[in-house]
Amino acid sequence: MRKSNAEAAETRKRILATASELFLNNGIAATAIADVMSACGLTQGGFYRHFTSKEHLVADANAVAFDYIVANLDELTRGKPPREAIELIVFHYLRQHQSEDNRLLCPLANLSTELGHADPQVKEVVTAGYSRFVKMFAAHLMRLDYEDFMGLAESIVSVIVGAVSLAHMADDKALVDTIVGNAEHTVKLLLQRSPAQAGLTGARP
Amino acid sequence: MRKSNAEAAETRKRILATASELFLNNGIAATAIADVMSACGLTQGGFYRHFTSKEHLVADANAVAFDYIVANLDELTRGKPPREAIELIVFHYLRQHQSEDNRLLCPLANLSTELGHADPQVKEVVTAGYSRFVKMFAAHLMRLDYEDFMGLAESIVSVIVGAVSLAHMADDKALVDTIVGNAEHTVKLLLQRSPAQAGLTGARP
DNA sequence: TGTACATCAGTGAACGCGCGTTCACTGATGTAC
DNA sequence: TGTACATCAGTGAACGCGCGTTCACTGATGTAC
Numbered sequence: 503m504r505k506s507n508a509e510a511a512e513t514r515k516r517i518l519a520t521a522s523e524l525f526l527n528n529g530i531a532a533t534a535i536a537d538v539m540s541a542c543g544l545t546q547g548g549f550y551r552h553f554t555s556k557e558h559l560v561a562d563a564n565a566v567a568f569d570y571i572v573a574n575l576d577e578l579t580r581g582k583p584p585r586e587a588i589e590l591i592v593f594h595y596l597r598q599h600q601s602e603d604n605r606l607l608c609p610l611a612n613l614s615t616e617l618g619h620a621d622p623q624v625k626e627v628v629t630a631g632y633s634r635f636v637k638m639f640a641a642h643l644m645r646l647d648y649e650d651f652m653g654l655a656e657s658i659v660s661v662i663v664g665a666v667s668l669a670h671m672a673d674d675k676a677l678v679d680t681i682v683g684n685a686e687h688t689v690k691l692l693l694q695r696s697p698a699q700a701g702l703t704g705a706r707p
Numbered sequence: 708m709r710k711s712n713a714e715a716a717e718t719r720k721r722i723l724a725t726a727s728e729l730f731l732n733n734g735i736a737a738t739a740i741a742d743v744m745s746a747c748g749l750t751q752g753g754f755y756r757h758f759t760s761k762e763h764l765v766a767d768a769n770a771v772a773f774d775y776i777v778a779n780l781d782e783l784t785r786g787k788p789p790r791e792a793i794e795l796i797v798f799h800y801l802r803q804h805q806s807e808d809n810r811l812l813c814p815l816a817n818l819s820t821e822l823g824h825a826d827p828q829v830k831e832v833v834t835a836g837y838s839r840f841v842k843m844f845a846a847h848l849m850r851l852d853y854e855d856f857m858g859l860a861e862s863i864v865s866v867i868v869g870a871v872s873l874a875h876m877a878d879d880k881a882l883v884d885t886i887v888g889n890a891e892h893t894v895k896l897l898l899q900r901s902p903a904q905a906g907l908t909g910a911r912p
Numbered sequence: 913t914g915t916a917c918a919t920c921a922g923t924g925a926a927c928g929c930g931c932g933t934t935c936a937c938t939g940a941t942g943t944a945c
Numbered sequence: 946t947g948t949a950c951a952t953c954a955g956t957g958a959a960c961g962c963g964c965g966t967t968c969a970c971t972g973a974t975g976t977a978c
Binding site: 662672687 | 818
C-alpha cells in the first residue's frame with residue numbers, strides 16, 4: 503500500500519494542518535496522536551512514518567499555525583495604508599475566536615501555558631512566531647515614522663495576546679466584549695503621539 | 708490511624724497549598740495527585756478523604772492561589788498612597804517569576820490555557836479571581852479620581868497578565884526584560900491624563 | 913467521667929483506561945540495471 | 946523501455962507506562978449512653 507512520494511508529502515501536510523487545528527482548539531495535552539490521525543482518515547500507526555515523536559509534531563504544527571495566521575493577516579492588509587492595516591490586524595486578532603475558520607487562532611494566546619513547559623525545540627518555534635508578529639506591526643509603524651517602532655510593536659503584541667488569553671478564560675460574553683474593547687482602547691493610546699509620550703518614548707531602553 | 712478533626716483540617720490546607728504551588732509551577736496536567744500527596748508526605752490513597760476528584764482540587768487550589776497572591780499584594784501596599792500602590796502591584800506582578808516564593812504566581816498568567824478548557828466550576832473560580840484583581844486596581848484608581856476607574860483597572864490587568872504570559876514562553880532573559888519594560892510603559896500611558904485621553908475616556912462604553 | 917461502639921484519616925496495593933510508541937505485515941512505488 | 950528487487954506509506958494489534966480512582970484494612974478519634 504505504499505503511496506507515491508507526492509501523496510506522502512500531501513499526507514504530511516494534512517497531518518500538520520489537522521494537528522494545528524486540534525491543538526489550537528482543544529489544547530496539546532488533550533489532543534492524542536490517534537485523534538489527529540483519525541481526523542485525517544488514517545490510523546495511528548502511520549504517524550511515525552512522518553514524525554519521530556509527538557514533540558516534533560507539536561513544534562511543526564505550531565510553525566504551521568503561525569504561518570497560517572500571519573499569512574492571513576498579511577493578505578488582509580495588502581495594499582492598505584499602515585494605520586488602517588494596524589487597526590485591521592488588531593481588530594481581527596482580538597476576534598479570532600469568532601472567526602468561522604477555527605484554524606485562525608494564535609498559539610501565543612491559546613497555547614501559552616502548555617508552550618511554557620515545552621522543550622527547547624518548541625520554544626524556539628514560539629519565539630520565532632512572536633518575532634514575526636512583532637515585525638508585522640513594526641513594518642507598518644515604521645511607515646508611519648514612529649521612532650520607537652520596535653518597542654511599540656512589542657507593546658501592541660503584548661496587549662492583544664493578553665486580551666485574547668484572558669477572554670478565552672471567561673465564559674461571559676459581556677466580559678469578553680469588555681476585554682476586547684479595552685484592548686482596542688489601549689492600542690489606540692499606544693499609537694497616540696502626545697508630547698508626553700514623545701518624552702517617554704525617548705526614555706525607553 | 709485516624710487523625711483528629713483539627714489535624715485533618717490542617718492536612719486539607721496543606722494539600723491545597725501544595726497543589727496550588729505545583730499547578731502554578733508545572734501546570735495542571737503535568738501534576739499528578741500522587742505528586743501532590745507525596746510532596747505532603749502522604750500517600751495517594753488518602754487524597755479522596757479530602758476531595759472527591761482532581762477537578763475539585765483544581766477549583767479549590769486555584770481559589771487558594773488567588774487568595775495568596777491578592778493577600779500578598781494587599782499587604783505590600785497597605786497604607787501606601789494609591790499611585791504608589793498601583794506601581795508596586797504592577798512591579799511585583801510583572802516580576803512574579805523572579806520571586807523567591809514560588810507560590811506567588813497568578814493563575815491568570817500561568818494557567819490560562821489549561822483553565823480555558825476547564826469545567827464551569829473551575830471557570831467560576833477563575834472569573835472571580837480576575838474580578839478580584841480588577842477591583843484591587845479599581846479601588847486605588849478611584850482614590851485618584853479617575854472617572855473610568857473600572858475600565859482602566861481592567862485594561863491594566865489585561866496588560867500585565869499578557870506580559871507575564873508572554874514572558875513565560877520566552878527563554879531569553881533579554882526578551883523577558885523587554886516585555887516587562889514595555890508593559891510598565893503601557894501601564895504608565897494608561898494612567899496618563901492628557902486632554903486626548905480625557906476625551907477618549909468619556910467616549911468609552 | 914468512663915465505657916463501647918461507630919467513624920474515618922491515612923495506608924498501600926490494585927484496577928482500568930488512555931495514550932505514546934513499537935512492530936510485523938501488506939502491497940504499491942521507487943530505482944538500479 | 947522493461948524487469949527485479951528494495952523501499953516504505955499505511956494498517957491494525959499490542960506493549961508499557963502513568964495516572965485517576967477504588968478498596969480492604971488499620972487503629973486512633975469522636976460520640977452516644
